[in-house]
Amino acid sequence: MSTAEHHSVHAGDGVEELSLIRAVPVRHWGRWVSAAFVALMAAMMAHGLITNANFHWDVVFDTLFKPQIFEAIGWTLILTVAAMVIGITLAITLAIMRRSDNPVLRWVSMAYIWFFRGTPVYTQLIFWGLIGVLYPRLSLGIPFGLEFFEFKTYDVFTAAVAAILGLGLNEAAYLSEIVRSGLNSVDPGQEEAARALGMSPSKILRRIVIPQAMRVIVPPTGNETISMLKTTSLVTAVPFTWELTQVTNDLGSSNLLQIPYLVVAAIWYLVITSILMYGQSHLERYYGKGVNEKSARISRRSAARQRTVRQEAINSARTTPPVNLAEWTP
Numbered sequence: 296m297s298t299a300e301h302h303s304v305h306a307g308d309g310v311e312e313l314s315l316i317r318a319v320p321v322r323h324w325g326r327w328v329s330a331a332f333v334a335l336m337a338a339m340m341a342h343g344l345i346t347n348a349n350f351h352w353d354v355v356f357d358t359l360f361k362p363q364i365f366e367a368i369g370w371t372l373i374l375t376v377a378a379m380v381i382g383i384t385l386a387i388t389l390a391i392m393r394r395s396d397n398p399v400l401r402w403v404s405m406a407y408i409w410f411f412r413g414t415p416v417y418t419q420l421i422f423w424g425l426i427g428v429l430y431p432r433l434s435l436g437i438p439f440g441l442e443f444f445e446f447k448t449y450d451v452f453t454a455a456v457a458a459i460l461g462l463g464l465n466e467a468a469y470l471s472e473i474v475r476s477g478l479n480s481v482d483p484g485q486e487e488a489a490r491a492l493g494m495s496p497s498k499i500l501r502r503i504v505i506p507q508a509m510r511v512i513v514p515p516t517g518n519e520t521i522s523m524l525k526t527t528s529l530v531t532a533v534p535f536t537w538e539l540t541q542v543t544n545d546l547g548s549s550n551l552l553q554i555p556y557l558v559v560a561a562i563w564y565l566v567i568t569s570i571l572m573y574g575q576s577h578l579e580r581y582y583g584k585g586v587n588e589k590s591a592r593i594s595r596r597s598a599a600r601q602r603t604v605r606q607e608a609i610n611s612a613r614t615t616p617p618v619n620l621a622e623w624t625p
Contacts, residue, residue: 382464386470
């Protein structure tokens, strides 16, 4: 809603008189009151955090940049990246298997997703940690026949390897549904047109389907990556004790001060998550090119600048009466 002020513009002889309307936005006082209330509550929360001596901010700032913390952050990032690489690779494979005409591939994919989505990741990590107990030795060869070589399980499946596999295999089950939804979002007519041009199914998938599906796949995959960063705190079930949460818990237990060390972990998780969110927004913008985002919010200054640029383009085209002072930009 807005109020309007009418102005008259008088032109020379032979030019029709125009009536201009200058719209004045209605003042939304309720929004300002609610914004002031929210700002007050935020200031009170910040004051409570800063002035509360029980947080031991001196210990927090003293621990924040310790080499031990940076080493834990490094391991946390290694677990996150390695698990997501495994998860994304398997997810694409499983999604393609779900779309296959071969019933064996479809049922194997569905069974995998059913199992890993149906059991808690913490339970899966415990089993991966105990895999050497279940299978003390592993071998490669012909089933019920010749064995080419064998090895001790724990020589290969170290705590780090078990943690990465446990996280990656579990994540693949969730990502596969995201990838499948993205592939199904592409108009089937795109594939039909590509087949009519003689493209092979694999080339259609690589060059036609997947690039268009990325707009749907990227946002939830970014969320899964951020979730994986925090899920790495569960690898103590393996047990793997070098990631950020476990290291800060151990420091807190040794100093009998759990809270400040938990704050250190929370601060670093927030920093890493912010970086990941920033990268995700750029990926979404890249794969969303050409999509009309009507709901995008822009500032009043940006909107005014856009109107000015449009008006200058219209004026330079000389498609409007030169004596008219009104804006012709829609």
